[in-house]
Amino acid sequence: MVNTDEQNNWQSVVKTVKKLDPKKLEIVKSTLPVVKEHGEAITKRFYQRLFEHHPELKNIFNMTHQITGHQPKALADAVYAAAANIEDMSPIMSALERIGQKHRSLNIKPEHYPIVGENLLGAIKEILGDAATDEIMNAWADAYDVISDVFIRMENQLYKNAETQSGGWAGFKDFVIDKKVDESDIITSFYLKPKDGKQLPVFIPGQYITVKVEIEQEKYTHLRQYSLSDRPGLDYYRISVKREDPIREGLPPGVVSTDLHKYFNEGDILPISSPAGDFYLDINSQEPVVLISGGVGLTPLTSMLNYIANEQPERKVYYIQAARNGNVHAFRTHVRNVSGQHPNVKSYFIYEKPTESDKEMHYFDKEGFITLEWLKEVLPSNKAQFYFCGPTMFMKVVNSILKEWGVPEQDIHYEFFGTFGNLEDEV
Incomplete structure (x- = not known):
């Protein structure tokens, strides 16, 4: 479980991380634009090298993401963001936490980092060619050591917490x-x-x-x-x-x-693995909650709904689920029962393409898509904690709607696997 003490400890890790030599720091800064420009080519080559030399790591990495190009892009974003903030990583603390949590859940260990570093630096050298001089490569090698040190120390704390908590365990x-x-x-x-x-x-x-x-x-x-x-x-x-x-x-x-x-x-x-993740309900708050999901993105939000219904009976919660139609909509009956039995819960279903049966059975509340106008109709105000999860384009739309409505950034929370950035960075 993530707690305030743990987050403070991570801030301490970031602030006390070993520093890069000033000359090498300037080299990294000056070469950041070219590394960013060739980022995906570098990371694609990195994964090719990695799996050629260490095929056993295919037991850890998601090979489907290699085919779709998702993983190389995510790594390119991570490398650039970490290097760009290498003097003070506090501004990217949430992204560091997200990746650290995922690494702990995958059982990534300190011994994996030198392997990754060797092949990442090799890929940079291959892609940049003669432009990657020994001086530049030495600077980036030191930068990688700084970045990997942050993750290793953060993840060591996560492993310790997972293993020592009541009922906890290490690995799988x-x-x-x-x-x-x-x-x-x-x-x-x-x-x-x-x-x-x-x-x-x-x-x-x-x-x-x-x-x-x-x-x-x-x-x-x-x-x-x-x-x-x-x-x-x-x-x-x-x-x-x-x-x-x-x-x-x-x-x-x-x-x-x-x-x-x-x-x-x-x-x-x-x-x-034992539970992990940086996307979670603020269980210490009694603020109203709006849970907005698309498709199977309903899974973490259903956990939140069930918790509030059972543990916070006075806390207002609005559960909004978008689905293609009733055939693919999970937990419909359960959610309706919860909202019927708990006065603090209201539920709304939106079907993009409802079937005739959906219409006859009145399974949904709105046909089409979520809009700002509709949200204003069903929610008393924008004064709430908003949590949403679903396909990337769905989340981009929801995020845009909430921003347009003036919802403060600190009240917007979303689940987004596999990225170092945020919804605004995604295309």
């Missing part, structure tokens, strides 16, 4: 699939209980776990993060997984999501 622990429940045509929930029968560590609604999937038909182990979709304090963890079909021709379906749907059943073992 075997869980049994206690129940497997179809929530819609494409979303299935897995109820997970520890094989050893021990208590579960608490988590903050909104956080995720990493699952380790090993399939006979697959050469490498696959690690994926899935948000916990039920509240903390129960005797199980629940993840609700969307079957990821190919997003366009030539791309494979989601390997892990497909495997979970096809091959994993009740009684099977699924190793998982």
